[in-house]
Amino acid sequence: MPTVELLFSAQPEHVRTARLVAAQVARRAGVDEASLDEVRLAVGEACSRAVGLHRNNGVEQPVRVLLNEDEKKFSIEVVDEVPGTAAGGSPDAAEDSAAEDEGEMGLAVISGLVDDVEVIEGDRGGVIRMTWPTVSV
């Protein structure tokens, strides 16, 4: 079970809430203060991308954010419910290429920011998993 699980409807205004929650849980988990800006930005990018995917594909399920505190690491998984997005999105979303470009820019920012990041595509949707080391207090 994750330390904190957050579900929010795919609306842009909730992305800020996800950033704040993620940064606060990361701080408590012992992520270095200097990395908290990265956590905030990376989780915001991942959530913005997920919100865009849900909205462009008419998915009504919420976006899920799983915050996991382990012994020496802290990980965040942002889970969308849109299958096969790595291959360029569903055919329905083809006309909204600007929004997809933004999603790809978001992924580029995440890759630039976070050393340990995995993008997993499944039949039911995608997961962006980002991990940071923690320091014991």
Added chain:
Amino acid sequence: MDLSLSTRTVGDRTIVEVGGEIDVYTAPKLREQLVELVNDGSYHLVVDMEGVDFLDSTGLGVLVGGLKRVRAHEGSLRLVCNQERILKIFRITGLTKVFPIHTSVDEAVAATD
């Protein structure tokens, strides 16, 4: 914190002072502001980002869109930013090569090339 926007003119430059957070929710407001300025004939923009607490790729996209619009009128879009955490996102996306970034509004207003 939400986004705050205010504009003023210095000579032929229009200064857009931005404060708060530029993200997927607030970026459309900035986009509207830039589009409106260009439509009203302001082609030399200085976006002062000293009051910005947060900027994500949606915000970058809006700034790039603004640059594209002013360039269509042979205009310019300069940024004012001294905050390392904001500059970092321009650096990792390679956009420091695209935008002239200044340390003060005065410097940006005086710049010509």
